[in-house]
Amino acid sequence: MTWYKPADVGFATRSKMADIGYAARLFFRLLVSFVPTFRRFGLVRDQMHFLGNYSLAIIAVSGLFVGFVFGLQGYYTLIRYGSSEALGLLVTLTLVRELGPVVTALLFAGRAGTSLTAEIGLMKAGEQISVMEMMAVDPIQRVLAPRFWGGVVVMPLLAAVFSATGVIGGWVVGVLMIGVDAGSFWSQIQGGVDVWQDVGNGILKSIVFGLTVTFIAVYQGFEAQATPEGVASATTRTVVVASLAVLGLDFILTAMMFTI
Amino acid sequence: MAHNTSESLVELRRVTFGYGERVILDDVSLSVPRGKVTALMGASGGGKTTIMRLIGGQNRAQTGQMLFDGQDVTTMDQPHLYAARRRMGMLFQFGALFADLSVFDNVAFPLREHTDLSEDMVYDIVLMKLNAVGLRGARDMMPNALSGGMARRVALARAIALDPELVMYDEPFSGIDPISVGTSAKLIRQLNDSMGLTSMFVSHEIEQTFAIADHVIILANGKVAAQGTPQEVLHSTDPLVYQYVNALSEGPVRFHYPAVTVEDDFGDVADPSSQQFGVSR
Numbered sequence: 001m002t003w004y005k006p007a008d009v010g011f012a013t014r015s016k017m018a019d020i021g022y023a024a025r026l027f028f029r030l031l032v033s034f035v036p037t038f039r040r041f042g043l044v045r046d047q048m049h050f051l052g053n054y055s056l057a058i059i060a061v062s063g064l065f066v067g068f069v070f071g072l073q074g075y076y077t078l079i080r081y082g083s084s085e086a087l088g089l090l091v092t093l094t095l096v097r098e099l100g101p102v103v104t105a106l107l108f109a110g111r112a113g114t115s116l117t118a119e120i121g122l123m124k125a126g127e128q129i130s131v132m133e134m135m136a137v138d139p140i141q142r143v144l145a146p147r148f149w150g151g152v153v154v155m156p157l158l159a160a161v162f163s164a165t166g167v168i169g170g171w172v173v174g175v176l177m178i179g180v181d182a183g184s185f186w187s188q189i190q191g192g193v194d195v196w197q198d199v200g201n202g203i204l205k206s207i208v209f210g211l212t213v214t215f216i217a218v219y220q221g222f223e224a225q226a227t228p229e230g231v232a233s234a235t236t237r238t239v240v241v242a243s244l245a246v247l248g249l250d251f252i253l254t255a256m257m258f259t260i
Numbered sequence: 261m262a263h264n265t266s267e268s269l270v271e272l273r274r275v276t277f278g279y280g281e282r283v284i285l286d287d288v289s290l291s292v293p294r295g296k297v298t299a300l301m302g303a304s305g306g307g308k309t310t311i312m313r314l315i316g317g318q319n320r321a322q323t324g325q326m327l328f329d330g331q332d333v334t335t336m337d338q339p340h341l342y343a344a345r346r347r348m349g350m351l352f353q354f355g356a357l358f359a360d361l362s363v364f365d366n367v368a369f370p371l372r373e374h375t376d377l378s379e380d381m382v383y384d385i386v387l388m389k390l391n392a393v394g395l396r397g398a399r400d401m402m403p404n405a406l407s408g409g410m411a412r413r414v415a416l417a418r419a420i421a422l423d424p425e426l427v428m429y430d431e432p433f434s435g436i437d438p439i440s441v442g443t444s445a446k447l448i449r450q451l452n453d454s455m456g457l458t459s460m461f462v463s464h465e466i467e468q469t470f471a472i473a474d475h476v477i478i479l480a481n482g483k484v485a486a487q488g489t490p491q492e493v494l495h496s497t498d499p500l501v502y503q504y505v506n507a508l509s510e511g512p513v514r515f516h517y518p519a520v521t522v523e524d525d526f527g528d529v530a531d532p533s534s535q536q537f538g539v540s541r
Binding site for chain 2: 122127138
């Protein structure tokens with residue numbers, strides 16, 4: 001068993017605290033960069049296209065298959081209680097409240113978060129960040145902020161696509177394949193889903209996850225060691241840290257948002 | 261900003277800098293004459309690139325003053341530092357072009373970031389700068405399609421896009437073919453004279469460097485070993501400078517990095533079986 005000297009523990013604690021402090025300052029700087037970033041909308045638009053458009057296929061396909069599975073499992077469970085007409089409501093609430101924001105954030109961390117980290121890390125390794133600083137251009141404002149806000153904007157949109165395709169998936173399995181009544185399927189959704197309580201909180205969740213995942217991705221890229229190994233491990237850290245953060249935050253948000 | 265009229269555009273006064281325990285620059289004082297081409301030479305890891313990073317404020321001197329046009333870069337806050345950097349251009353060792361931008365957009369980058377010029381004017385300026393480095397025809401190429409020498413020339417066009425007063429080149433001759441070395445050396449001299457710049461470059465290429473430089477500084481062991489005109493440095497009697505400019509393997513700079521004795525590492529090397537490994541005392 002390894003015993004650490006108090007000085008080592010103190011040094012490690014101090015370093016970790018300094019890292020957290022630096023990350024908090026960077027997060028604050030990105031938040032206050034909102035106005036100047038959107039003044040140059042072209043930069044944000046390019047990132048929205050890059051992050052959103054290229055994640056669209058994986059999000060839509062995943063949403064559809066999750067909807068298929070929910071249609072099937074939901075039907076098997078509901079039929080035991082003779083309430084299969086509530087299938088649409090079950091699928092929609094689960095997607096809009098939970099799975100839409102959470103699974104989208106996890107997929108986004110894997111698809112777009114990694115590419116953000118790798119791109120910024122490679123810019124650092126190739127001295128592009130240094131050259132920008134030498135040109136008196138702030139890399140946080142020019143490189144990090146458009147990517148950060150691009151990610152924050154597209155996350156709720158992707159979550160909406162995920163939930164929508166998921167509902168269609170549930171409809172295909174439940175109504176078209178199993179034969180649940182289409183009128184019941186849609187009317188239960190219409191009557192049971194509250195715009196503010198369910199959809200609104202789902203959107204709020206996906207905005208929080210967008211801030212979290214995109215910040216972790218740009219932070220890991222910006223702080224990556226400027227070597228191939230450094231970029232590789234930063235990319236891995238993005239997926240691990242972002243996924244855990246999303247799952248942890250989801251529990252906290254759910255506890256705060258939804259009560260009986 | 262009030263401009264200083266002293267002979268030196270850059271001046272290091274008793275600057276010390278290091279990473280942790282390792283001292284890179286130890287009480288170094290030197291100056292870069294205004295309007296001249298200055299070469300910074302010395303063994304690898306000797307602090308040449310560090311001096312450029314200190315001038316650009318990317319590293320801060322631990323003690324001493326780092327003056328750019330009479331103002332101490334070490335104590336500048338970010339707005340003043342950025343204002344000073346706008347008067348400098350730096351060419352990184354491998355060009356550091358933005359990989360997602362074309363040659364044209366790379367050169368236009370500082371103009372678009374720092375000026376409100378119309379796209380027509382940006383177009384004219386970029387083509388003029390690219391023409392100066394001989395790459396007007398490569399404007400639409402992407403960085404990954406350029407050779408190492410071309411990438412550095414594009415980076416040079418970008419570095420001079422805002423007409424800086426000081427241009428710093430980090431090893432502009434390393435890793436490129438002899439034709440590109442000659443072209444780059446000629447360019448450094450031509451641009452310095454035609455644009456009224458002050459140029460500073462790090463190099464190990466003795467012949468080309470001494471041919472174009474007005475002022476040469478040789479660093480060794482964290483200190484300035486020699487500085488003066490190429491002729492003065494070439495005829496220096498300092499053993500370290502002599503070893504460096506004549507590319508000798510024997511001299512004050514030793515082949516072996518400091519280590520424990522050979523006996524301590526290998527045991528008794530008198531044993532004939534040890535000789536096959538080429539162990540020398």
